[in-house]
Amino acid sequence: MNKKLCMMIVSLVAGAAAHADTIEMKVNGLVCGFCAQGVEKILRENPATADVVVSLENKLVVVTTHEGKDIPDAHLKTAIADAGYEVKAITRTTRTIDEIRGELLSAAK
């Protein structure tokens, strides 16, 4: 019984960790599609990046990394600065990028 409980806990923790590779950034200066393309292009040049979503409405840039990979905050700030914009906040979330994409689409309707 204890063994099963331990396995469940390990499974839950592992599940949470698997989603911990989604990074949300609040970014200033995003006002047009070209801004979004520039940010996305720079972030995708990082080999750890799996997917990127940009929302002008929410001033939000979301990055998900490949499993087992991470992008340090300092690298994220540098990447956004290299695109010409400014990071105001970085948070790591257990939500998947697809969940965030879905929420953004729902909010836009």
Add this chain to the structure above:
Amino acid sequence: MKFIQCSTGALLAALVLTPALQARPIVFARSTTAMAEYREGALAEAQVFYAPTYYLSYGLGHFELENEDMSARHYVTYARLNLLAKRWNLPAAQGNVFLWGGAGRAQIEDMYLQPAVSGEPSEHDHGESPTPEPVFVPAQHDFAWNAGGQIDFETRRIYTSFKTDFHYSSIFWHRADTLQFGFAPYQHDVDTLATWFVVSGRRYSGNMHEGTEVALLLRFFKKKTWIEAGATTDGKLQAMAMFNF
């Protein structure tokens, strides 16, 4: 070439209301931008720029001007360096100052009327003389340099900009100052079509022609493509396309 002689009041109104999404010489880092612009009775211009960083781009451009009486055409082909000198990133807005400069070759082609070639008279001829054909021949050329700048402020609903562009050579010079105001009826996002209504006021000066024009433009923008078209207040076509890749 005839330019619009609008009233001072109309011009001021356009300038105060002003500006709309004006094309930028630098779009984003590691991108190539191709632009083409046509202003009926005034000029045609094409540019290609590559931006290795978000604050620098370089490339080539070519523009053609006609003088007011259509007696000559003026060309400038140039290489240019563009610099984003300053950017302000605000939570829901962005402001920029661009500067540029370059050098190239200016050329004038003079027009003369070549008598139309007339063959053997036919039964359809009724004594009318053939219409002369305008022909342009290279007349002068010289080194030319150019410089300019742009300042803009943009949100997802409004855009305002002022741009000045100056070309100089010993055979002619040309300057265009453009003030634009743009209004978006809705706020676009990354995957939606952006629509802008634009009022554009432009003043030309130089030793070929001078004048002021006001144009109303409709602009569409999505992903990598930007297209705008409209007309001046005296009905002359204006159009521009920009592609980014």
